[in-house]
Amino acid sequence: MVGLSDIPCVGKIVDRISDAAVDALFRGFSYVFSYKNHVKALETEIQKLDTEMQRMSRRVGEEKDNGKIINAGVSTWQTDVEEVKKSAEEILEKYKNRSSWRCIQWMPIPKPLSRSRLGREAAHKAKRVTELSDSANILLANEIAYLSPVENAPISDTVYQTFKSRSDAYDELWKALESEGGSSILGIYGMPGVGKTTMMESIWKEALVKKIFDKVTRADVGNEDLDVFKLQKQIADHLDCHLNPEDDERHRASQLKNRLMNEEKILIILDDVWREIPLHRIGIPLGDGYSSTHHKILLTSRKKKVCMDNKCLHPVKIAPLDTDEAWQMFRNTVVADNIYLLPDESLAQEVCKKCGGLPLLIHAVGKALQFTSHDVWKDALNQLEKGNFEKIADIDPKVYACVKLSFDKLPDDAKSCLVLCSLYPEDAHIYINKLIRLATGSLLVHGGEARIRSMVEILTSSSLLLDSEDYMIKVHDLIRDVARSIAVQDPKYLFSSVRCGSLLPGDVDYCTRKFLRLHLEKNDIFFPDGLVCQDLHNLWIQCNRHAQQFLGDFFGMFVNLRFLLIENMLFCLELRFSLRPLVNLRTLMLDGCQMTQTNANFFPENLETLCSWNCNLPQPLNLPILKHLKKLEILGWDTEVQMAPNTISSMTSLQELHIQSGYKIGDGVSAPILGEISKLTALKSLQIFFLSNSEHFQDTNIFANLLQYNIRVGANWLRTKSRISVNRFIELQGSGLEGLEGLIERAEYVLLDCTDIDVGSIYNSNREAFTDLKDLYIENCNTIEYVARISCGEIQHLKSFSNLGLLEIKDCSALKYLFSNSVAKCLVHLQKLAIVNCPMMEAIVMNEGTSDRDDDIINFCKLQWLKIDNVPRLKSFCIQNKDMHSRSTTHNSAISSSQAQPLFDKKACFIYFIINFNSKITEIC
Template structure:
């Protein structure tokens, strides 16, 4: 769904959305057709206008997926399309939660000055009186992370006469569960307790419901409830409780590979939209998706894993479900406390890093993954950085501004993946001759003018991207030695016999010098996908793209 409710309130969670009488109209982007956002908007609108028992509406979903955008559309529609409400008020709840700040924000929207009112209770009394005078109002609370009783703030309990409406936790639970367990004698009491443990937190409700959805017997429900109670024991604040419930759902996955997939998503920055194909490629690189007979089979496994996590409400579309905090920053390169010896994966991607201290040399012998991609201002990586990182399997420096890859990379003999795509200033790559375990090498859109020294030694290479305009020649003796290649892209002219020797190739992008060689190669029919240019670089006759699906 496209909305994330932090309207997770155990006592009567008032969020942080408040709208004004004539109200403020927000500039909005278009919600396209029958997209998820449009469907959610229609559902919320129906709840607002129907004269039913819905008096509170929780809008839930991960950060950055469009909750506020949908509600801005609702806000604007309420202001111009209906006279059902006397006032529409939008307020954003501050983080950390502050009662005084929220009271003043709501009061300001109501034209009420509470600056001289010193006591919280007095402010609540005046706010309540002002809101009750409105009779029919919509109060929208945005970006809520803490539960609190409505009366603490001064928000009157919604009734059928004052028009404030909310979607009940039980309905949300049943909607996600897919069946009415409250009508089942054996499960009713268990379901009531499960729902109570969710503390009316919508994110917790949908996650737990998805986890319980697969359980068919009462003993399974009892067992899962005991696990849930153990998991959340001692969690008092809302954020800790939500995390514990998500952790419970994580443990219930049972499949270790699914758990690893979810943890890998946590390496991305908060609210980062992860491209599914990119994620699957990275899961393959990490070995989370185990090697199969073909890349297509590996992709099938990847998509299946993502769907399972979506169904468990632990991933949403292409975004990670967990809020990622505590990313290492520039200053952490020199903070040895952050680079512990037992560190296994380190993510500094998209961190606006512009330089790495010249003496940076983390002592992390167990580090297997180092992600530095997306730091566009990063121009130099010191040799010392890799001095003690000989266990490194995956190194990602893609989409940075480095001009030279440090020579110390030549000694990373356990490296299986080296991603340098988009490093358009990169001219120098040291010898790769020792990196015989390398399975993936991505040099797309770099500035290299010749293939790296030792490329012919990479006999385990399965993925090679040399889509580089500045690279003019591929030495003829190299490709036949890379017999494991499944994915090959490059711009140089090539000979039929060179490519034909690659029996495992599934995806190919390249250039043949004439139509005869192209036709001869295509008759072999071994490719799943291809993009082939026919003609010399100066006299390009055309390009042919296609996709074949076998089996």
């Protein structure tokens, strides 16, 4: 008899169906009899996934702290993990809560369907969990985040004010930009301070908002000699185009041209143009048959002729404000109420008229006269009416008078800072830290860093300096020209800034100068014999990254030099150049110099300050015995500085040691350097990075004398998170760091990562610790149970933590709470609080007492931001000590939602804050 299996094709199908049925049957039996094994396998895989999830969370947190955006795949993975863990926990809960899976209670006959269903669910879920664990390894092996694109928008915070007299000019420019045809080159011209750049930036912003261009790029031209590479780089940076500085001009122009032609529509802004710009040399394709529908150029200039020389057929003039508009702006700047207090309002109107309708001057003069008396206003008007001011090219004497008035109203130290800024090239971005070194090194400003920063704030609020990028400022070209003119004539300053080739220009009275800036365009500058500058104490030399020769009597000319700044110079061994003949030199600053071929003979032995920024240093760095040196600063490179043994310890007068990336001794394995630092008995300020924790910090007392410090041990120094400028900073990573507790007690910024240092223990041993602490970060510290506590019987007049503004706790597995209620009451300045991945935490504040009186309420009056993420045992913001201990002995798992209580149980008072929760909290009160 023939069966189905004997029929061709049909037989194969029947066999496969049979095999599948048998496999399914055996799998079903496997689920019935091995369901416990499947559940245990699921528990094991969940534990592995927890480990991967913690790794991922730490990595994600680090990337977010660095301002990066997390890849979508990583975010999806985290979401999938949460969902899978939730469903897996339901399976495990079902297994734990099973009562009896017997068909008949008094007979050992199992319920096969229930067991099979559970085993099958556990097996399938374990497979999914394994897949997620494997994918985590793949994700973590690659970059999980990326930096957001830099916003291509004006940095200036100046707000463009709309005036009727300017609306026609603005509309004309906007119409020309929007039109598909017409001229490719548009221009704005007008006198300095009239608002050309402000209008241009407003057009830039509107063009980005309305998306009439795909990209907008800008270059500041200025009246210096044409620097093609500078213009190419500025344009390319806005387009994310990376030019190789080693390429010649033609190659860079070709690359930039190709980049511009790859974009459909680009607006190219050339600001402060003084001459015809050779577009082909830069790489701008206009004029090569390239249609104006693709790119347009918008340039600003002081002169109409310059616009027309650059092929702008119909440049638009920006005129000064009319009388009513100027008065309106002046009133808004001074604040109308202050004008009403004057006996005669016409006095303010006369002062306003002297500003000539120029917004820059209206703002500067108005700021200078804010909150001043009637006599001050009268004196200001008298000065403006004198009109006997130096004629600067392209600047009206009345304009000079207005700027001079604002200058005269400044504190002396602010004046010194402004004239130093005037020495910089036009449109330069000025690093504030460099300005600080210039001001202190030249002895023009006393009082240190804080004093100079406060002067910068005064200058920016007076509109005499402009905010630029982070940590930088700029000077408007009009303000720069006037300030430089003042610096040249004022007997207090007697500055000069000179550009020269092989010879010094002959139109400068060098013998009367006190501060000289030389911009060397060639590498063979000659200094004449017999020219002695007795009063010249400060010299700033700007080179063009070439091997500089100083021919003639360089040292005879600058015999009394006390301060020397050298920028972008290449020191060659063949030149055998040494500064030792400058016996009076006390401060030497080197910026961006190639110094690999220098040796100890290069440095004067009487130096008191030696600073190196972004210099390529020799390895090892050979320094002479500088017994008078008070400050050594080496900043800018990520690699360690290598020094010979006993180099640092020989500097017996050293008060400030700042080596940002750390240093090592010798050319072999880095020897401990703390021993040398410990010999510096005069040391008051220390900034250094210890690569490892092999130093014996407990064997030295040098730290007790430090007034300022920035110390990192074992941590990547680029991780710095500080929101504010601080004088005492410490960042520690790793174990075995005993001896640094004293620094932690006095610090304003503390970051602890993977360390066994316990903040709570430090506070227990010293109740006066942490009085200046402003930022506290604790990460991956698994021994800490609390941050600080004090019993209710102790003295309550505490100052500890009273200045704390930010507290962030992450991945601390043993942490139970942050503060006792007595300490928490000191947190009157706390603004930000974050608690992430603390699985044992039960409360934020632990109440040591037993009462519920009103005076037990904790007032966080300045808290603005609170984040609680993955804190599963958290039950309440504030909890009694006895309740915490009782719960700890009765519960070993996360608090369920049915047990949850109000988070803010009427114990904490907040004015206003943004709250971000991702924890098992069911109610917020």
